[in-house]
Amino acid sequence: MTKINATPQRLYLLQLSTTTLPLAAGQTLAMSSGCYLIQTSDEKNILIDSGLPADYQPPPGTPPTENEKNVLEHLTDLGLGPSDIDLLICTHFDVDHAGYHDAFAQAEFIVQREHYELARSGHPRFAPARAHWDHPALRYRLIDGDIELLPGLKLIETSGHTPGHQSVLVRLPQTGLVLLTIDAVMMQRLFTPDRQAWPGDDNEEQLRASTRKLLDVVEREQVVLVIFGHDGQQWQTLKKAPACYE
16 A cells, blocks of 8 residues: 655646537537646645557547647656656546556555445446456456545545446645546536536436535635536636646
8 A cells, every 4th residue: 555644735737638419509618638647745646547548449430639648648748658647537537537547556446445336246337448447457446435545535425327436635835725526527517505416417416416515616615716526618718737736
């Protein structure tokens, strides 16, 4: 088990791609895909998710992506390689979140036990990236529910999008508390108590419960910044690597 007793110092948003989806009546929806890097006060590196795999083939008719840059390229720009990652937090094993896991064989992987066991059982949803997240060289630490992974870094169980999904709460020395909802709340406009599920969400009742849980965290903990997993409009306004939140 990797022991880190230091505190988070920097948070990098690694934007992997952007997409514009057509909607009814000529409207569009801006989507962003990304992962995250946390650096601690003793220079440990914690990666959150890893993005689409290089071998991914999108379904026919999928709108083209732009501004593509994979996680390894982002790390290179920050002077890091795969072996520099100490922990990899797996929010869930959807193909757009777990496609480069096997590049980080020296890291310890942190995942909710419920999610890992469901995926390993052969659930078809997680098959597209299985070769990457179920590589025999990877070492997993299975957790149950909310935990403080290290001082200032908390993992929050937020099932609904998938069973055993997890979001991340990080305290930075200057910015304060930042909540990464990941896919528990993909878009800012969905951050409401009575929201509806989207296509791809597993369980609407659990999704609403998790959303309310995160809304309570924001109010109770006085969260300064909430970052939504795929909100292209919000991501345009955020600091992205090589800039960071401190």
